[in-house]
Amino acid sequence: MPGYSDPGFDTLTIHAGAAPDPATGARAVPIHLTTSFVFESSDQAASLFNLERGGHVYSRISNPTNAVLEQRVSALEGGIGALTVASGQAALHLSVATLMGAGGHIVASTALYGGSQNLLHYTLRRFGIETTFVQPGDIDGWRAAIRPNTRLFFGETVGNPGLDVLDIPTVAQIAHEAGVPLLVDSTLTTPWHIQPLALGADLVYHSATKFLSGHGTVIGGVVVDGGSFDWAAAHEKTGKFEELAAPYDGFHGMNFSEESTVGAFLLRARREGLRDFGACLSPHSAWLILQGLETLPLRMERHMRNTEKVVQFLASHPLVSRVGHPLLESHPSHALAHKLLRHGALGAGSVFSFDIKGSRAQGRAFIENLKIFSHLANVGDCRSLVIHPASTTHFRMTDEALSGAGIGPGTIRLSIGLEDANDLIDDLKRALKAAEKAA
């Protein structure tokens, strides 16, 4: 209705994509747990399959509950639309598979989630897609890594777990000069912290498992298309991206760029990617993520306030040799965080790492003596979490690759939750004392 004109971020987190259900009047978003949707007629069925009409056919391709989540995350990111998928990893795979096949090449940041690094370095290589890794801050390195078959630049907004802030405007410019898009993983930040599309990225994705849902209850992912990259122009210039700018036999000869000037990626990713790879999100999971999204601004403010207090405590503790958060002036991304993030360096996230002085045994003693922090492989929960990356999330990486990603053998990663900050600090204080005794 007209009163909705120009809504703000907090309003969008609650209202984007959702209206009272026209059939029942339900105000909250209903969970549409159905595989399929009845056709009105044979003609309507054919039209839906042929993209002549908008609507739902089968929940692997689209679902009304998922569509609300897709619109909402798009609204928050400033995109043109989104696809919800089974996980953050599915979001990365779908993005890559929509843009290239065997023979493609990716230039990626070294500071990535271990699963992403694994997918790019090992698994995609098996399918003929190669990746060159560069330090996120090595601007000349991004440029030098470009090959004639490069089809994608990829990095994390703040690299996991060193929190190296990606210079999105600069990296995007290099990508665009080379005629390729920039995909950004914004899982650790969320659109409350940073809006990568507005800074020049073309595609952004989240593991919605983390802060978007926020309660450690659901696995899901979402890819948002900024609609900014001109696939047809790039294809005309370089011959790349025939997937998006040339007729596709797999979908009635459709040229996705001709069909939708700004939505070609979304069309192909849904109509081929979800149809053929099938990594769809359950509507129940979509609903859980929507529940989390509705309190995103409130939760993130609290996450960041707690993080600030914990960072200050750790930075002044004698047993801590390093705290890797851009809040600290000593962090290499301190200035860039202030420049790019919506809430300055405070907005660099509540997942960060620090190093304990001493042996691996002391590191283990620290983790084992925490009471409130849970030792597990996740981040972005309302509960505070802790993990030792070298032995868990990044265990497949060599010491050299670990070092490249800013991770040491004694690095501890924390995900600061929504508990009382004083209780978190007391917990850390107690565990550090135990680590000291374990020397």
Next chain:
Amino acid sequence: MNISIGDHSLYAYTGGKPFNPAQPTVVFIHGVLNEHSVWILQSRFFAHHGWNVLAIDQPGHGRSGGQAPKSVAQASAAVLALLDALGVQQAALVGHSFGSLIALHTAAMSPDRVSHLGLVGTAFPMRVSPMLLDLSQSAPEKAIAMVNTFSHSTLAPPPSALGPGTWLYGGSAALMRRVLASNPAENVFHTGFVACDSYADGEADMAQVRCPVQFILGDLDQMTPPKAAQTLVKAARASGLSVDVTTVRAGHSLMTEAPEPTLAAMRAFLGA
């Protein structure tokens, strides 16, 4: 497909089907700072239901060459040149906003060439506020935001173009930026607004029309509210034309925000 008209080529999306001279033809004409893809669902439907579809990018917009039309009359000339180039003797014309004025003027200039006249989100006069006219030139990004806000009526549309999961505000803004960037030689945003604002022949043009006329109006439209179309509705009725007025629950971006009721109205009008 690209069609040569005069000294440049005009792009027309055909809905994934080749042009067939034996079929009836419908020409879709977009509004200011838009192009063919705003009609994606309606145009593709007609293309697969027995019609030749020519969803054009106006000259100087998107994939079309040439200079952007400075007036409704110049834009109409391009439409007629397209029909001539393809040997189409008569076509249905469906226009949105600025495109509706172009369709109307074309039907007035060559009544025998137009079988149906569809006016979607129309108004006469189609005045553009001085502030918006100025911003379209001095601060296009601000003007895009304003137009985008005024053109949509809901944060929660039903499955819309491109389909489920589309965020219409973002899609519309991205398309407008793309069209603006498609022509570095001139500001087609400002040129289009000036053409709308200066068009003064609505009632006189309607008096020349000889075919059935359909008005599809958004009852939540803040850009061209239904009452602003009444001058043309009355003029059409005064001419004794067959007139259909269909109101759709939508804002100005009817084709993307309410694609199903918009398509249903068009199907009823064109007999598809």
